[in-house]
Amino acid sequence: MSNTLSDRYNPQEVETRTYAWWESSGYFKAHDLSTKPPFSIILPPPNVTGFLHLGHALDHTIQDLLIRWKRMSGFNAMWLPGTDHAGIATQSVVEKELKKNEGVTRHQLGRNAFVEKVWDWKHQYGDRIYSQMKKLGDSCDWERSTFTLDEGVSQAVRKVFANLHKKGWIYRGQRLVNWSTPLESAISDLEVEHQQIKGTLFHIDYPLENGSGNLTVATTRPETLLGDTAVCVNPEDERYKHLIGQNVILPLLNKKIKIIADTYVDIQFGSGVVKITPAHDFNDYKIGKTHHLEFINILEKNGTLNENAGPYKGLKVQEARKRVIEDLKNLNLLVKEEPHMQSVGHCSRTGAVVEPFLSEQWFMKMDKLAIPARRVVESGTLRFEPESWTKVYLHWMNIIEDWCISRQLWWGHQIPAWHCQKCAHITVTESGVPQNCSQCGSTDLKQDEDVLDTWFSSALWPFSTMGWPKDTETQKTFYPTSYLVTGHDIIFFWVARMILMGLEFKGDIPFRTVYIHGLVRDSQGRKMSKSLGNSVDPVEMIDKYGADALRFSFLAHLNNGKDFKFSEQRLEGYRNFMNKVWNATRFSLSHLHDFKVPANGTQALPKKSDLSVYDKWILSALKDVEKKVEESLEAERFSDAAQAIYHFVWYQFCDWYIEFTKPLFQGPPSPEREATQLVLAQVLNRIVRLMHPFSPFISEEIYQKLPIRNEACIIDQYPTVAKDYELLECGSEEAAKEVEIVKEVITAIRNIRGENRISPAIQLPVKLIIQDDKSQKILSENKSTLISLARLSDVSIETEGHFAKCAVTPVQFKDLQVKVVIPLEGLVDFNEEIKRIQKTIEKLNKDIFGLNSRLTNEKFVKNADEDVVALDRELLEKSKVQLTQLQEALVRFQ
RNA sequence: AGGGAGUUAGCUCAGUUGGUAGAGCGCCACCCUUACAAGGUGGAUGUCGCAGGUUCGAAUCCUGUACUCCCUACCA
Secondary structure, X not given: OOOXXXXXXXXXXXXXXXXXXXXXXXXXXXXXXXXXXXXXXXXXXXXXXXXXXXXXXXXXXXXHHHHHHHHHOOOEEEEEOEEEOOHHHHHHHHHHHHHHHHOOOHHHHOHHHHHHHHHHHHHHHOOHHHHXXXXXXXXXXXXXXXXXXXXXXXXXXXHHHHHHHHHOOEEEEEEEEEEXXXXXXXXXXXXXXXXXXXXXXXXXXXXXXXXXXXXXXXXXOHHHHHHOOEEEEOOOOOOXXXXXXXXXXXXXOOEEEEEEEOOOOOOOOOOOEEEEOOOOOHHHHHHHHHOOOOOOOOEOOOOEEOHHHHHHOOOEHHHHHHHHHHHHHHOOOEEEEEEEEEEEEEEOOOOOEOEEEEXXXXXXXXXXXXXXXXXXXXXXXXXXEXXXXXHHHHHHHHOOOOEEOEEOOOOOOEOOEEEEOOOOOEEEOOOOOOOOOOOXXXXXXXXXXXXXXXXXXXXXXXXXXXXXXOOOHHHHHHOOEEEEEEEHHHHHHHHHHHHHHHHHHOOOOOEEEEEXXXXXXXOOOOEOOOOOOOOOOHHHHHHHHOHHHHHHHHHOOOOOOOOEEOOHHHHHHHXXXXXXXXXXHHHHHHOOOOOOOOOOHHHOOOOHHHOOHHHHHHHHHHHHHHHHHHHHHHOOOHHHHHHHHHHHXXXXXXXXXXXXXXXXXXXXXXXXXXXXXXXXXXXXXHHHHHHOOOOHHHHHHHHOOOOOOOOOHHHOOOOOOOOOHHHHHOOOHHHHHHHHHHHHHHHHHHHHXXXXXXXXXXXXXXXXXXXXXXXXXXXXXXXXXXXXXXXXXXXXXXXXOOOOOEEEEEEEEOOEEEEEEEEOOOOOOHHHHHHHHHHHHHHXXXXXXXXXXXXXXXXXXXXXXXXXXXXXXXXXXXXXXXHHHHHHHHHHHO
């Protein structure tokens, strides 16, 4: 051990070394069989080939805090990491790369070859995010790492699919779905983002069949008229009532279509006539179903128009729109164009406009599954934190719709359903490839081409990662998990679906508490995005400020699930804090060089009679902060805990305790000095343990340098008042009170010095006017501290005195009262001091006025709590005394 | 349109059963005082969105209102 530490903390070197040591020592491992109580978290799996972004960093910091805290608190803490194959995202990336590098499309390559390419990609980048997580300090049990396409997970997926299919809760159907044309795949409702855009409302004339005129319809998507199979009016609309049941001629295609009536049509909007395109609009789809209309699909999977579009075949939607408008113009059928704000669905992956598209898809029936999923939250068995998300969750569960689970992609879990080429029957199996069609026995079977929505496998994550469907010890020990920590953006995508599936297949909730945090935004509250150029790379921040600073900045500023505004300046502040702790250690170690390390290590207690009042005070303050941290962590108020630590370490331990100990350390060896050494060593030890879940690296680094310690900070006990009662009881509130009055006096002197601009180089003589014996005793015992911390030439204590041309400040703490008097003759311009006193008087006057008006109010005296009134009375008396003293002092300057 | 959250110091936010408004950062002034200038000491700063109401007393409870944000849905 070397005591010559650098005066700047260097996180980079420490972090890499420390993490490697923790990992190789097996400290992150949890055990399936253990006598310790279990605590478990499943990491929300990031995209396997993705980068760690700031949102992950926040999410992981909270989880690692919980895991480290519980691990240190005697739990069998298990944090299970994993990665997601992220179907669409990964497939798109690889597709793009392929095009760029090899100039081929996936279709040219073929399914098997393409999937192999994606696996190559996964193998190349799959570890990147793990190594980034390690930089952050994530203490995951790495041996349990799982990938969503691992064989075990895939088995779980197939089993769940087969099971729900058998129940009839997974079914196949032709439906209108959200179609992403670049992906050539269906996407779920949740993957559609609505954006307000400026569109145009086109008014188009449809000639009546009988030649008696036109019916004008309004539409924002004129090209869809090619798929129209009716026009619709409101049955109550007097303008059109007589036309219901007649036909109009569909322009361009010159087809006869019917005029139907439905109350869905808003008489006020547009022309009051709606064209009905059942195969390309969700509302029209419903009308088409109720009125038994024909469904004409005019699109190919890639978004070009098909043969049903007649002459427009082969055009893209946008081109077709232009051409249709032109042609309508030429026919004099386009009667009006008006600007119109509309909300258009976009694919959240590609940004392309989503086309409603009629296709054969797999769906999961949700209504039955939702019943228990609602109940467990309503009953409080499963809790959301903050609680307000409960409402959001329940609302969604109440209006839940069937989930389109099939995707026309190649990367993912291929649907375990085989279509009989003979009788078209679908055979679903839990495992392996079926030999025969379960209906006709034919061997001519073809597996469904589609893969499952990525969130399907994610929904099983809490148990599929623990070996389900096998019956494992892991599940027995760790399911249900303790916490799920995630952002509010995926409550529906993921959290809700895990709850549904956990209840259905494990018969129990997947986690007890869902801790929801906000999303990370930039300092102005904007979403971080590549296009804005405001995204921040957490790895870069770690390199610059250290992982501990990053973690601390998250933890100290979490606010009830609200979005988190990231600020680099703040990060700098916590980097400084880490440095402060580092330097406090440097100081401590340099004064512990001759410390006699007690045999019983961290259990060592100082001899009470040797303790200074400062030792007792810091132990008392330590007790308070440990209590506060414990309570805050239990209540999931992580920022309160972080701030309590910050405050204690900087403003109590560093600013005062270390300063208090300096005179003693400059003096000769003594029992008192030894006692202080022990206290210093103990307090520092407890500080780093307290800090460890928040800032693990620096804590471990310092811990390893301490004279009193055990094997490793990461597995040492988390400090709690209950566990180390004896040490903390060495502190006393009485001592704390004494130190407080000393601090107040020092502050008062510094205040006088500062306000009067008296150079710190000048040592001041101070008179303390004290009436009561207790205060007198305390201050005379702490004279030398006053002299050194307030830079005094002398302190005299008197019971009363005159103070002509002196600065005067009354000081009090609880029942202790002192008047601080400093002669200023020849030192300063009295005007400054007069101003200072006047300011204090002004404030006192204001206070006294307020107190007086309250206390003379009969109703207040009658109705308010007794102690409130008594407190006010006391305050008023004290304030009055102070006021008189200051007024007297002021007079003496004249 | 429906639902949710918010509005407190220049910024980011605390403020737990109503009892004279707090923190961090930033800002200003003075200091290289032998752990730390990534530091020390001191200082300034608020009609608690607005308007009512309940109360002796409201940032806190009630009603209304303005604005911001998010989610869900969506008129062709």
